[in-house]
Amino acid sequence: MLFYDSAMPAPNPRRVRIFLAEKGIRVPMAQVSIPAGEHKGDAYLAVNPLGQTPALALDDQSVLTESVAICRYFEALHPDPPLFGFGAQNIAAVDMWTRRIELRLMTPLAMVWVHTHPYTARVVAHQYKDFGESQRPRVVAAMREFDAALDHRNWLDGERYTIADIVLLTTIDFAAFVGVPMPDGAPHLKAWHDRATARPSAQS
Numbered sequence: 001m002l003f004y005d006s007a008m009p010a011p012n013p014r015r016v017r018i019f020l021a022e023k024g025i026r027v028p029m030a031q032v033s034i035p036a037g038e039h040k041g042d043a044y045l046a047v048n049p050l051g052q053t054p055a056l057a058l059d060d061q062s063v064l065t066e067s068v069a070i071c072r073y074f075e076a077l078h079p080d081p082p083l084f085g086f087g088a089q090n091i092a093a094v095d096m097w098t099r100r101i102e103l104r105l106m107t108p109l110a111m112v113w114v115h116t117h118p119y120t121a122r123v124v125a126h127q128y129k130d131f132g133e134s135q136r137p138r139v140v141a142a143m144r145e146f147d148a149a150l151d152h153r154n155w156l157d158g159e160r161y162t163i164a165d166i167v168l169l170t171t172i173d174f175a176a177f178v179g180v181p182m183p184d185g186a187p188h189l190k191a192w193h194d195r196a197t198a199r200p201s202a203q204s
Contacts, residue, residue: 006034
C-alpha cells in the first residue's frame with residue numbers, strides 16, 4: 001500500500017491525512033509536488049491518469065482515487081471511531097453535509113481558484129477572470145449557510161466530529177489561501193473552525 005500525497009495548501013490530500021490521524025492509522029506515503037508539476041508527469045500519470053492527488057495504490061496493484069472514497073476504504077478497515085456516522089439516519093446526515101460542502105462551497109471556490117489565482121494562471125489555457133470573480137459571492141453565501149447550520153452545534157452532524165467536518169475544515173482553509181476568507185459576522189462558523197483547528201489531526 002502506498003498513499004500519494006501532496007503538501008498544503010492542496011485540500012484533498014489533507015482530508016485523508018486528517019482522517020488517518022483521527023483513526024490513528026499509519027500508511028507509507030510518497031510526496032507528489034504540485035508546484036513542480038509532478039502530478040502531471042509520466043510517473044504519476046501511470047498511477048492516476050487524471051493527474052490529481054491523492055491516490056492510494058493497493059497491494060493488488062489497484063488504485064483508489066478521490067479523497068472521500070479513500071477515506072471510506074479506511075473506514076471499512078478501521079471502523080472505530082466511526083467518522084462516516086453510525087446508524088442509518090446519522091450516516092445519511094454525514095453524507096448530506098459532505099455533499100453540501102463539495103457542491104455548494106467547493107464548486108464555486110474551485111472556479112475562483114482556477115480563474116482568478118496567479119498560481120493557476122501558469123497551468124490553465126485561459127482564465128475567465130470575470131467569471132471567477134463572479135463566484136466569490138457564492139462562496140461567501142455558502143459559508144454563511146454553514147454558519148447558520150452550526151448555530152448551537154459543535155459539529156456539523158450535531159453529535160460528533162466526522163468526515164463532513166474534515167471536508168469543511170480543509171475547504172475553509174483552502175478558501176483562505178485562495179483569497180476568500182470566512183466573512184465577518186459568521187460567529188458559529190468561526191467558533192467551529194477554532195474547535196476543528198485545535199484538534200491535533202488538523203496539523204496533519
